[in-house]
Amino acid sequence: MLPLAQRLRLSRFGIRARDLDELRRRFRDAFETFERALQENPYLIGPVPTCADVRIYAVLWALRGCEEVAALADMSGLGAWFRRLEDEHGWDRA
Secondary structure, three states: OOOHHHHHHHOOOOOOOOHHHHHHHHHHHHHHHHHHHHOOOOOOOOOOOOOOHHHHHHHHHHHHOOOOHHHHHOOOHHHHHHHHHHHHHHHOOO
């Protein structure tokens, strides 16, 4: 069982502790799709970043301390995409 403080934080967002495993599975599934898209292009839709890249980057940057996001950084395409956006466009310095 999760500690009380963590259960209270989740409940603010309408998430029950018993739903966490399912949410984690969905999160991983979504990023496997993302990983496949990055096998074809350096960015989500093509050779240059689009608003889709910006939006996903912003969410991942905000969640970078979560263990699930840290694990995703090990995915070759996703990690390379993240570093490419930071290095080429200086987004890590924002």
